Amino acid sequence: MKFLAFYRILPKSPAPVIPIFTDGKNNFRQISGKDDLVLEYKHTPDLSEDRMFISKEQKINTPDIGEHCIYAYEYAENSIAIGDIESIKHRLLSIISKEENISEKCFTILDIANFTENENLIRLAADSCYKSLNKFSFNLSEKWLNGTQLSDSIKEHVRQQNRKSTTIARGKFLFQFTCRKAVWQTLARNASFRNMTIDDYLDVCIDIAIGDGSFYGEFSPNDISKIYDILLSPKSKILSRHMEAVAKIIIEIRSVLEREKLVYSHNILEHLIIEHAQEDGFTKIKTFRARITRNMEKDVNKISKRFRLSKSEARGVIISSILDKADPEFISKVHALVKSKSDKLHKNFESQAIKYYNKYINYIPDL
Amino acid sequence: MVKRSAESRFSDFLLHANEKIPELPLVHISDGYHLLDILQPGVIRATPCKVFDRDILYMFYGKPAYRTKHNGNAFLSCHLPCAFIFKTDNISERIKSVFPFDTGAFHNNFYKSFFHNSSLITDFLLPPSIESAKRVVSTFYCSNHEYYCGSSRKNVDIPLLNFEAEGYHELSRAPAHPDANSKFSPDERASAIEVHFHEDVDLADRLLGCVLPVTFLDDETVKENLDKLNPEIIKTYSTINKHTSEAIAGKLYEIVEEIYKAKGIV
Structure with a gap:
């Protein structure tokens, strides 16, 4: 043979x-x-x-x-x-x-990893496989994971890894989405302020950025390509300027909120940005933020004394009351906490909450 | 033409059988080499069949039996099979015929030790419904699980001169699982009930499960189409070692049984 x-x-x-x-x-x-x-x-x-x-x-x-x-x-x-x-x-x-x-080829690696009985490689490969299917749908990746012969501990490891990355990815996506939406809405707002379309407004911005508006006459293909570069480049600069500014403000607000351990959502951020972002470099948002923080501190003191809550709990109550889009789990937690102090206090809390809501709503027009 | 007595003996024997047993899914096995030809259009096509001289799409009742073509090379046609497991509820009305065994094997004389030389395939033709398959199972096996595993231990009271039922009873005693030890060679083991469709069958949202070699998932088209077809359960098997037909078929039987157990079918 x-x-x-x-x-x-x-x-x-x-x-x-x-x-x-x-x-x-x-x-x-x-x-x-x-x-x-x-x-x-x-x-x-x-x-x-x-x-x-x-x-x-x-x-x-x-x-x-x-x-x-x-x-x-x-x-x-x-x-x-x-x-x-x-x-x-x-x-x-x-x-x-x-x-x-x-x-x-993560599935090939997984096959080899199983064949070689290399536990670390199995974990890594399984994680990659899950991610690669998750790109198509969560449904697909879960079906695959449920159907594999992998041990329960590896399946749990893969799920944990991906839970983390999904949360991060979701946060990242929402953040990008908020920025984009905010950019376009501020552009629309600025354009509408001047009775212009967004395109016209951008044209004006480009003209201003270049120095003058004399682009007319006969152009060679070479000129056209140069013009294209010129047109596109300032446009992207303007867009990125908006984008950068919005992102900066969102990050600032987010860090304030995180520092204060307050509940917030992207809806809140989006609202704050869109309503208060101005073309002059978003200065008003800073003022707004300072004002809301200052006023809130006064109220935090009041509410924490009155309801015998810690300051962070009081901040939570205020924010939750103002922004009904805040994390419902947190709101109910705070409500339960307050309610546990006494029913009477709870009733007071509710009336206070309405009061605070009415007060803060003035700072957030059209909420 | 004078009607042969054998022509309806088998189906008549099953007429009063219990059909109130739980239903098994239908299984189609494809050569993994051509998986994309099924996944991309999302359709399993009826293809020309020399035995019946028409386009037929074959499925098996419950069993992932794939040694069906008997074209001289099981090694080739079976390698790295992919199983498509169908829910019966929305395709059963399209069934065109039911046979109690693998007709390809019958045609190639693999059942010669069970049936008379003059027996014809058509002697075993059953009414085109899932109930026919259920009747075969309830008559010759103690349970769906026994049908799935083969090696029936059921005593069946077979009337004198019903050679078809007698032969089939013998066939049902052979193990279905190709890894099992048996006096029969692998191609003699196919007591799987065969179901015919005369048209293509769409896969989308009809699949209870899909079993394929794990490395096939490295192909983006496979992933994309699998996501679209949305089978309830996806299972994979290793491709690296144990490439004998028996080993892979055994693996497939185990995986499909896991699916049935997960769904409470067996």
Whole structure:
């Protein structure tokens, strides 16, 4: 029996391939038994020619019955890793880190990780697999994870990892979304203030940015491309100026709120920005923020004394009362806390809350 | 033409069988090599069948039996199979015929030790409904699980001269699981009930489950289409070792059984 060729069972690499042997007339493949020893050579007729190939670098000795089976893995086209079960495990682990062809394929890595029983690699690969499916839908990634043979501890690890990154990603997305929305709404506001469309307003901004508005006349293609650059560049500068300013303010407010351990939502931020952002560099928002913080501090003192709450609890009460879009879990927590002090106080709290709401609503027009 | 007595013996024998047993899903197995041809259009096509001389889409009742083509090379056609498990509720009305076994195997004489040489495939034709499959199971097996695993231990009172039922009873005693030890060679084990459709079947929202080789998920098109087709359960299996048909078929049986257990089907 001699080695004849490798046989592809998948249409592309990386993938395992099957060594095919011949007795000169017929083709055979190994059948493994206990401990991965060759049990027999099984006659395998009608193999497709187009799936057979010979790797240039490999010389293969045919194992006898009872010897270790040969495993073969095509890690890149026509490049094969060969060995008995232990040696191929080592080889595959070293290939994963080097071969670009494999390193991007997380499910292939997971398959190899399971084969090599490398726990750390299984965790990493499973995590990547989940993420890659999550790009399509949460549903898909969860179905896959539920259906895998991975241990419960690895499944929990993957979920935890992705819970964290989903929260971050969601926060990031909302933040970007808020910025974009705020930019466009401030542009619309500025344009409408001048009875202009957004495009016209941007044109004016571009003209101002360039210095004059004389772009007219006949232009060569080269001129047109230059103009394009000019037109696009200031436009993007203006947009990024808006974007930068909005982002800066949002970050500032967010840090104030976080410092004060107050509940906030992106809706609140969005509202604050849109209503108060002005083209003059957003100075009014700073004033607004200072005012609301100053006034709130006075009320925090009042409410904490009256209801015997800590200052941070009192801040929570105020913010929750003002902004009904705040985290409902937090509101109910605060409500429960206040209610637990006494029903009478609770009633007082509610009337106070309405009072504060009415008071603060003046600072947030059109809420 | 004079009607042969064998022609309706088998179906008549099942007429009064209990059909009030839980229903099993239908399973179609595809060669993994051509998975994208199914996933991309989201359709399993009826293809020309030499045995019946028409376009047929084959499924099996409950079992992930895939050694069905008997085209001379099980090794080729079965490698890295993908299973599509269908909920029966919205496709059962499109069933065109039901046979109690793999007709390809019958056509290729793999059941010659069970049936008379003069037996014809059509002698085993059953009415085109899921109830026919349920009747076969309730008659020849103690439970759905026994049908799934094969090796029936049920004693069946078969009338004298009903050679078809007698032969099928013998066939039902063989293990379905290809890894199991048996005196029969693997191709003799297919006692899976075969269900025919004469048209293409859409996959979207009809799948209870999908089983495929894990590395196939590295393909973006596979992921995208799997997401669209929205099977209730997705399961994968390793592709690296154990490439014998028996090992992979055994793996598939285990995985599909896990799906059934998860859904409370068996």
